[in-house]
Amino acid sequence: MTHFDLAIIGSGSGNSLITPDWDGRKVAVIDGGTFGGTCLNVGCIPTKMYVYPAQLAATGTDAARLGVDLTLDKVHWRDIRDRIFTRIDAISAGGRSYRADELENVTLYDSYVRFTSEHALETEDGRRITADQIVVAAGSRPVLPDIPGINLPQVHTSDTVMRIPELPERILIIGGGYIAAEFGFVFSAFGSKVTMAARSGPLLRAMDATVSERFTVAASEQWDVRLNTEVRSLVENPDGSVQASLGGPEGESTLDIDLVLVATGRVPNTDRLGVEAAGFDLRPDGRLVVDEFQRVLKDGKPVEGVWGLGDVSSDFQLKHVANHEARTVAHNLVHPGDLLASDHRFVPSAVFSSPQIASVGMTEEEACRDTEARGVELALAVQEYGSTAYGWAMEDSTGFVKLLAEKESGKLLGAHIVGHEASMLIQPLIQAMSFGLDASSMASGQYWIHPALTEVVENALLSLKTGKVG
Numbered sequence: 001m002t003h004f005d006l007a008i009i010g011s012g013s014g015n016s017l018i019t020p021d022w023d024g025r026k027v028a029v030i031d032g033g034t035f036g037g038t039c040l041n042v043g044c045i046p047t048k049m050y051v052y053p054a055q056l057a058a059t060g061t062d063a064a065r066l067g068v069d070l071t072l073d074k075v076h077w078r079d080i081r082d083r084i085f086t087r088i089d090a091i092s093a094g095g096r097s098y099r100a101d102e103l104e105n106v107t108l109y110d111s112y113v114r115f116t117s118e119h120a121l122e123t124e125d126g127r128r129i130t131a132d133q134i135v136v137a138a139g140s141r142p143v144l145p146d147i148p149g150i151n152l153p154q155v156h157t158s159d160t161v162m163r164i165p166e167l168p169e170r171i172l173i174i175g176g177g178y179i180a181a182e183f184g185f186v187f188s189a190f191g192s193k194v195t196m197a198a199r200s201g202p203l204l205r206a207m208d209a210t211v212s213e214r215f216t217v218a219a220s221e222q223w224d225v226r227l228n229t230e231v232r233s234l235v236e237n238p239d240g241s242v243q244a245s246l247g248g249p250e251g252e253s254t255l256d257i258d259l260v261l262v263a264t265g266r267v268p269n270t271d272r273l274g275v276e277a278a279g280f281d282l283r284p285d286g287r288l289v290v291d292e293f294q295r296v297l298k299d300g301k302p303v304e305g306v307w308g309l310g311d312v313s314s315d316f317q318l319k320h321v322a323n324h325e326a327r328t329v330a331h332n333l334v335h336p337g338d339l340l341a342s343d344h345r346f347v348p349s350a351v352f353s354s355p356q357i358a359s360v361g362m363t364e365e366e367a368c369r370d371t372e373a374r375g376v377e378l379a380l381a382v383q384e385y386g387s388t389a390y391g392w393a394m395e396d397s398t399g400f401v402k403l404l405a406e407k408e409s410g411k412l413l414g415a416h417i418v419g420h421e422a423s424m425l426i427q428p429l430i431q432a433m434s435f436g437l438d439a440s441s442m443a444s445g446q447y448w449i450h451p452a453l454t455e456v457v458e459n460a461l462l463s464l465k466t467g468k469v470g
Contacts, residue, residue, distance in 0.1 A: 007131035012037020013322035014137030032112035035096035054189035077167040114274030140311035149234030168259035175263035292341035350423035358426040361414035377407040383460035389451030410438030410466035
């Protein structure tokens with residue numbers, strides 16, 4: 001039995017908890033996966049390193065509308081892949097080496113681990129660990145649906161598809177969420193024929209209805225999108241391809257493809273941690289229940305010295321949320337008498353597809369319920385990119401900004417942007433919501449560069465026509 005002052009399960013955002021406050025104290029980092037966690041190795045960083053060259057590859061389509069002929073000569077998949085993972089793997093290895101070899105007070109366990117009690121753990125090879133403080137930051141993993149043939153070697157998840165040796169000619173993506181949307185763009189831009197099978201109606205159905213509907217239309221113009229469609233089975237063909245049997249509104253059909261990408265969501269890794277031995281509370285989907293201070297709960301009460309953060313406990317499977325929660329935990333670990341609460345009021349997200357999408361706050365449906373319950377009036381505005389000078393320059397017919405606010409106060413309740421660089425355009429709206437700046441003051445109280453694309457945000461704010469005058 002080895003005792004530590006702090007044990008961290010997971011090497012993603014949990015790795016940042018080892019601050020100078022822990023110098024001279026014994027710390028364990030425990031992770032049976034690749035060091036650095038999801039975002040670094042199989043998530044947001046490598047995916048966006050694919051998205052950028054995909055944007056370059058797709059440039060010719062838009063250029064032709066503007067009188068510029070561009071041609072794509074060739075996509076060198078292996079060169080792109082190797083450039084990305086040469087860098088990613090070096091960062092992962094360097095982080096692992098630093099924790100394992102350079103810090104005398106840190107012990108790295110390359111192993112999965114299970115709880116045996118509230119403050120006791122056991123690794124796969126039988127090593128037993130106890131700690132005064134334990135942080136559970138074990139992340140999540142892709143869901144594999146129960147489909148015959150789902151274990152064929154041609155079937156991938158986001159964890160594996162970015163390292164395939166060759167670009168597939170034909171790919172079937174199962175799912176209609178943000179992972180499906182991003183990889184649909186990447187593979188289609190690189191030249192693959194993409195078929196997307198979504199069990200739901202519109203794609204990105206968890207987002208604002210206007211966003212979901214408009215994106216579904218845009219996606220259907222680029223890919224073979226099959227809505228309300230289930231994949232019934234996957235069978236390997238003699239030539240190594242796969243035949244997928246589909247069931248949809250038009251009945252049964254088959255489809256031959258070279259690769260299948262399963263993008264049907266992720267599940268928290270709590271089922272691999274033996275948390276039942278510790279009696280921790282779990283949500284119906286398996287996430288650890290934590291309070292606003294990130295303390296793990298048992299029978300509704302915080303367990304002293306046990307914390308949770310990131311995908312294993314959070315409502316948001318987002319790296320910036322995990323990092324925020326890690327900062328909360330880092331403070332609370334060493335300041336037990338002055339606990340900080342995580343701030344999950346205005347959590348933004350982005351989908352790096354074509355078109356790009358960014359959102360923060362309530363959807364229209366949520367805002368309607370909220371304002372009705374509080375007896376206040378809702379203000380809504382939708383501003384098209386094409387209504388601004390820069391939108392004219394792009395001949396844009398897809399992008400828009402949608403804002404929701406309390407009519408009397410001008411308080412922003414939600415913001416949703418679809419179009420060019422949406423993830424950057426939304427930032428001032430996130431700032432306004434976070435610091436309580438009303439829509440009118442934000443629109444009229446500062447200069448907006450003309451003719452920059454940010455004018456579409458300015459005009460959307462002005463279009464809200466809220467009661468408060470800036």
